Amino acid sequence: MVDFRFSAAAEAFRAEVRAFLAGALSPDAVAGHDDPTDLTGLGEDVERRLHRAAGERGWLRLGLEGDWERRAVFDHEVAYADAPLVDTAVTLAGQALAAFGSGWQLDLLERMAAGEVTACIAYSEEGAGSDLTAVEATATPVGATDGSGATEASGPSGAPGSAPLPEGWVLRGTKVLVTGAHKADWCLTIARTRPDEPARRALSMFVVDMRAPGVEVVRRPTMNGWTLGDVVFHDVRLGPEALLGTLHGGWKQLVAAVAAERTGMFWIGFARHALDLLVEHVRTAERDGRPLADDPLARDTVGRLALDLEAGDRLARRALWSQAQADAPGPTPPQPAAGTGGAVPGGDDAGGGGPVHSGRGVPAPALAAMAKVVATELLQDIAQAATELAGPAGLAWAPPFAPPDAVPPGAAAGGRLAWEYLERVHGTISVGANELQRDTIAQLGLGLPRGG
Amino acid sequence: MDLSLTPDHARLRAAARAAFAAGGDPPLVAGPLTELAIVARELGRAAVPSPFHADVLARLLGWDDPDRAAVALDVRPPAPSRDPTGVPGGPPTLTGVADFVPHAGAAAWLLVPLGPDAVAQVDRRGPGVAVTPQATIADDARCRVELSGAPVVRTWAADVTGATARAAVVLAADAVGAAEAALDAAVAHVSERRQWGAPLGTRQAVQHRCADMLIDVTQAADAVLDAAGVADRGAPEAEVRLAASAAKATALPRCRRVTAAAHQLAGGQGVLADRPFHRWYRRVKAAEPTLGDVRAHRDAVATALLAGETLSSLAGGGTP
Numbered sequence: 001m002v003d004f005r006f007s008a009a010a011e012a013f014r015a016e017v018r019a020f021l022a023g024a025l026s027p028d029a030v031a032g033h034d035d036p037t038d039l040t041g042l043g044e045d046v047e048r049r050l051h052r053a054a055g056e057r058g059w060l061r062l063g064l065e066g067d068w069e070r071r072a073v074f075d076h077e078v079a080y081a082d083a084p085l086v087d088t089a090v091t092l093a094g095q096a097l098a099a100f101g102s103g104w105q106l107d108l109l110e111r112m113a114a115g116e117v118t119a120c121i122a123y124s125e126e127g128a129g130s131d132l133t134a135v136e137a138t139a140t141p142v143g144a145t146d147g148s149g150a151t152e153a154s155g156p157s158g159a160p161g162s163a164p165l166p167e168g169w170v171l172r173g174t175k176v177l178v179t180g181a182h183k184a185d186w187c188l189t190i191a192r193t194r195p196d197e198p199a200r201r202a203l204s205m206f207v208v209d210m211r212a213p214g215v216e217v218v219r220r221p222t223m224n225g226w227t228l229g230d231v232v233f234h235d236v237r238l239g240p241e242a243l244l245g246t247l248h249g250g251w252k253q254l255v256a257a258v259a260a261e262r263t264g265m266f267w268i269g270f271a272r273h274a275l276d277l278l279v280e281h282v283r284t285a286e287r288d289g290r291p292l293a294d295d296p297l298a299r300d301t302v303g304r305l306a307l308d309l310e311a312g313d314r315l316a317r318r319a320l321w322s323q324a325q326a327d328a329p330g331p332t333p334p335q336p337a338a339g340t341g342g343a344v345p346g347g348d349d350a351g352g353g354g355p356v357h358s359g360r361g362v363p364a365p366a367l368a369a370m371a372k373v374v375a376t377e378l379l380q381d382i383a384q385a386a387t388e389l390a391g392p393a394g395l396a397w398a399p400p401f402a403p404p405d406a407v408p409p410g411a412a413a414g415g416r417l418a419w420e421y422l423e424r425v426h427g428t429i430s431v432g433a434n435e436l437q438r439d440t441i442a443q444l445g446l447g448l449p450r451g452g
Numbered sequence: 453m454d455l456s457l458t459p460d461h462a463r464l465r466a467a468a469r470a471a472f473a474a475g476g477d478p479p480l481v482a483g484p485l486t487e488l489a490i491v492a493r494e495l496g497r498a499a500v501p502s503p504f505h506a507d508v509l510a511r512l513l514g515w516d517d518p519d520r521a522a523v524a525l526d527v528r529p530p531a532p533s534r535d536p537t538g539v540p541g542g543p544p545t546l547t548g549v550a551d552f553v554p555h556a557g558a559a560a561w562l563l564v565p566l567g568p569d570a571v572a573q574v575d576r577r578g579p580g581v582a583v584t585p586q587a588t589i590a591d592d593a594r595c596r597v598e599l600s601g602a603p604v605v606r607t608w609a610a611d612v613t614g615a616t617a618r619a620a621v622v623l624a625a626d627a628v629g630a631a632e633a634a635l636d637a638a639v640a641h642v643s644e645r646r647q648w649g650a651p652l653g654t655r656q657a658v659q660h661r662c663a664d665m666l667i668d669v670t671q672a673a674d675a676v677l678d679a680a681g682v683a684d685r686g687a688p689e690a691e692v693r694l695a696a697s698a699a700k701a702t703a704l705p706r707c708r709r710v711t712a713a714a715h716q717l718a719g720g721q722g723v724l725a726d727r728p729f730h731r732w733y734r735r736v737k738a739a740e741p742t743l744g745d746v747r748a749h750r751d752a753v754a755t756a757l758l759a760g761e762t763l764s765s766l767a768g769g770g771t772p
Contacts, residue, residue: 448654
């Protein structure tokens with residue numbers, strides 16, 4: 001029968017992670033280390049310490065080892081706890097290095113998994129966000145005098161990999177909206193290596209040392225106080241070893257890397273934290289002299305959001321489970337997976353002539369897109385409901401790990417609800433805007449045709 | 453975690469689908485909740501009138517007789533007044549009114565809960581029993597049942613709350629079937645229907661509506677499968693009931709949205725009675741207030757959370 005619970009072993013692991021985080025993030029442990037200009041709310045020293053501690057325990061390599069249940073549990077718990085273990089180097093760059101890296105890059109991956117280095121991913125540009133085919137940063141082969149880049153990088157056929165690689169590149173361009181750029185040791189980026197070809201045949205991925213001459217990071221405060229980085233490459237000289245994967249083959253790699261970046265369980269962990277704050281507020285607050293917990297509207301909101309969260313959690317689990325089935329070696333497992341008919345989930349076949357999407361389950365990438373849409377929109381719903389229920393006290397703002405004297409008096413939930421309200425704006429935009437996710441759902445999940 | 457259905461489940465689904473397509477009866481009305489949910493989902497897809505849900509509830513209350521029994525829930529006053537003496541020397545009798553009892557007209561017997569832990573059996577055609585059809589937008593033959601000193605044939609102990617919770621999961625599965633059939637039909641329509649030189653389904657506004665429908669149906673289906681699994685794995689009764697409330701309160705609003713959206717995508721011709729969309733639209737609406745409405749189930753969830761409990765179908769360790 002259908003059972004959405006993780007294994008007993010994974011749940012035991014959850015307890016282990018919780019115990020670790022309770023110690024590592026205790027008020028004593030973080031006192032004096034708060035940093036509202038960082039997304040995590042904590043200083044870089046705490047972050048690096050936690051990365052090393054998690055790395056020593058093998059927790060950062062769970063995703064690389066295919067231990068998807070433990071990875072999901074880990075992602076959920078660190079997000080719930082506001083631990084600076086969400087945007088680890090492995091999460092951001094690990095899947096791409098594992099899939100396409102070689103030589104020293106795999107050594108770097110090992111150091112990432114050990115928690116010894118930090119990383120950022122710098123793909124977007126001012127004019128290239130969701131549509132990365134518009135990337136304008138260039139990596140010009142060293143020695144190319146006409147600026148075309150194509151002359152030395154590819155042979156007459158233009159086929160990737162058929163020509164000798166250049167001795168290096170000169171990287172030029174500006175990347176924007178880079179999470180953690182100011183504290184990253186390494187950067188994954190993408191640039192045009194052929195000026196005159198469409199992006200799908202002209203982009204290449206590079207691993208860049210953030211301390212290399214010519215790399216500049218400009219911190220840009222976000223609406224919620226922490227900073228994103230502009231990463232400016234001022235003619236940064238890259239050696240041949242900086243290329244990740246196939247020359248001019250970066251587009252395909254990028255699509256795979258972005259798809260593998262997240263399990264979706266981070267969002268569920270954030271949402272569970274926010275919902276718990278909302279429930280606690282309703283349990284303890286009064287409205288017009290009466291317990292808010294007796295207010296039918298407040299109760300209805302609690303029930304609805306709790307069910308939405310469970311439904312989002314189930315969907316995230318289904319997406320992971322489905323991907324794990326697809327990744328499993330051997331014959332494809334039977335996929336009337338858990339549904340009982342039709343498209344959803346994992347329907348069987350209604351016989352010939354059925355609707356376009358009958359006869360197969362919803363594929364894993366569509367489920368991942370569904371989970372992303374649901375979780376990021378749920379985070380906004382919870383933040384909205386919580387701030388509305390809290391009234392003016394829900395306007396009082398303080399970031400995670402703010403010291404007591406930085407929390408406004410009278411703040412609901414220590415100022416967290418207002419922080420949530422501002423913070424949850426970007427989730428529906430980043431890692432593939434939800435509009436693109438819905439395109440994917442309709443096209444991959446339901447077989448609808450691409451528009452004109 | 454295991455989200456796969458067994459080959460037996462797949463066979464049951466196929467059998468149910470074939471049975472309903474041929475206008476036949478459900479292949480089973482008793483068994484593990486997962487199996488009942490599989491059959492119900494096919495019934496909702498087919499959207500044909502059937503006393504299936506009345507039969508399921510009766511079985512869950514311990515009815516084990518080939519004759520058909522309808523269950524009169526929510527008799528007014530809250531507990532049907534029961535005269536254990538009645539006519540001196542005669543049987544105990546029941547007095548009260550229940551509205552919108554599905555399939556009461558054609559039943560041979562009426563089952564009347566006497567509070568949360570007992571059920572009384574009354575002869576549908578016996579003295580003191582009046583059954584009046586009530587026209588509704590549902591297709592499940594709702595009736596007003598009036599009892600005025602109706603003799604009780606027998607009573608037995610039954611977990612009424614547990615039975616209605618489980619029946620609510622099965623009913624939610626029916627709604628899921630209706631919603632996914634409506635989604636299938638809507639997708640087929642927008643894939644074929646051309647306007648301004650292209651299929652409607654190429655338009656982003658249409659695609660995004662369909663995407664939201666797929667999300668809704670998937671979440672509804674999984675809430676139901678999860679609740680059925682919780683019951684079938686023998687979880688503590690409080691957990692089963694909470695999961696059942698979660699299933700109904702998760703599935704019904706989503707399924708309702710989907711059947712309404714399907715109408716919108718189907719366009720003007722979708723409102724014609726010979727088109728199928730209204731059957732799914734009505735079916736989900738009929739399930740919405742039945743066996744506990746959405747607000748009541750949502751409030752059960754809120755009560756648990758505000759008491760510090762967790763929704764536990766996802767918590768704790770499952771299969772090794």
